[in-house]
Amino acid sequence: GESVGLHLPTLSVQEGDNSIINCAYSNSASDYFIWYKQESGKGPQFIIDIRSNMDKRQGQRVTVLLNKTVKHLSLQIAATQPGDSAVYFCAEKGGSGGGADGLTFGKGTHLIIQP
Amino acid sequence: GAGVSQSPSNKVTEKGKDVELRCDPISGHTALYWYRQSLGQGLEFLIYFQGNSAPDKSGLPSDRFSAERTGGSVSTLTIQRTQQEDSAVYLCASSLRRGQAKNYGYTFGSGTRLTVV
Numbered sequence: 001g002e003s004v005g006l007h008l009p010t011l012s013v014q015e016g017d018n019s020i021i022n023c024a025y026s027n028s029a030s031d032y033f034i035w036y037k038q039e040s041g042k043g044p045q046f047i048i049d050i051r052s053n054m055d056k057r058q059g060q061r062v063t064v065l066l067n068k069t070v071k072h073l074s075l076q077i078a079a080t081q082p083g084d085s086a087v088y089f090c091a092e093k094g095g096s097g098g099g100a101d102g103l104t105f106g107k108g109t110h111l112i113i114q115p
Numbered sequence: 116g117a118g119v120s121q122s123p124s125n126k127v128t129e130k131g132k133d134v135e136l137r138c139d140p141i142s143g144h145t146a147l148y149w150y151r152q153s154l155g156q157g158l159e160f161l162i163y164f165q166g167n168s169a170p171d172k173s174g175l176p177s178d179r180f181s182a183e184r185t186g187g188s189v190s191t192l193t194i195q196r197t198q199q200e201d202s203a204v205y206l207c208a209s210s211l212r213r214g215q216a217k218n219y220g221y222t223f224g225s226g227t228r229l230t231v232v
Contacts, residue, residue: 009155043119043206043223044158089157102148102171103221105158 012112019077021109023090028071032093034103035064035075039086047075047088077111085113117141119224121207127230128197136192136227140209144222147190149182152204152226161205164190197231204228 013019025033031052036044048059050066050073057064063076073090087108120139128134140147149161160174164184175181179197184190194201204226 041225043208043225044221045223046221091158102160102163104160105150107155107157 009107010110010112012114013080014114015080015082017080019075019080019084019111021075021077021088021111023073023075023106025071025073025090025092025106027092027104028068030092033064033066033073034091035062035073036089036091036105037086038089038108044089080111080113082113082115085111087111119207119209119222121205121224121227123227124225125228125230127232130199130231131196133193133195134197134229136194136205136207136229138190138192138207138209138224140188140190140207141222142188144209144211145187146210147184148208148210148221149190149192150206150208151176152206154203158206161192194229197229199231202229202231 011019011021032049034049035047037047038044048057048062048064050057050064052066052068055066061078065074065076075088077084087110089105089108091103091105093103119141122137126134126136138147138149145166147164150158151161152158161180162175162182163171166187170182179195180192182190182192190207192205206223206226208221208223210221
């Protein structure tokens with residue numbers, strides 16, 4: 001079954017606010033996680049990654065947090081902009097759905113930016 | 116090319132017909148993957164090619180699905196006797212050897228939207 005999933009299928013936020021997108025994983029042995037952004041009509045694009053020996057990693061306007069105790073991953077987007085509208089996927093290395101040593105993707109959260 | 120190219124971008128076919136979807140990976144990428152994305156769903160792994168090794172077919176949902184990769188480059192995903200439940204976006208990605216590239220190095224194409232009527 002699915003080893004990576006999302007808490008909410010859709011998240012609506014006001015432009016300028018911070019967004020938090022959550023993801024739960026079930027494979028405690030997973031040691032690498034990635035967040036992807038998929039805009040309408042395009043393939044997923046890499047945003048940020050984190051290894052299991054870290055709790056937090058920051059990029060430009062994005063932060064990924066990893067809580068291994070509860071097997072939870074989150075993506076925080078600061079000062080959300082219209083261009084952030086997309087579906088966001090978490091992915092874990094391994095899991096049950098990616099083939100040997102491949103990536104297993106969650107169902108995705110559709111982030112909607114309100115003006 | 117500069118990115119992963121997939122064709123056609125859209126395909127409408129009648130139930131029971133066969134379809135072929137094409138993926139042209141980034142030059143030099145030895146790993147190639149096919150995923151299926153159904154409406155409102157995540158990416159479902161289908162098949163993985165690495166160089167000249169035997170492909171990992173563990174994600175193919177039925178024997179109606181097959182894929183080949185000729186000359187270590189272009190790949191074709193074939194769906195025989197299409198069913199309505201095959202309707203989805205089929206995504207192809209390529210990378211340097213899996214697991215050895217920074218960020219896993221997956222570069223996705225824009226996908227083929229398949230509609231079976």
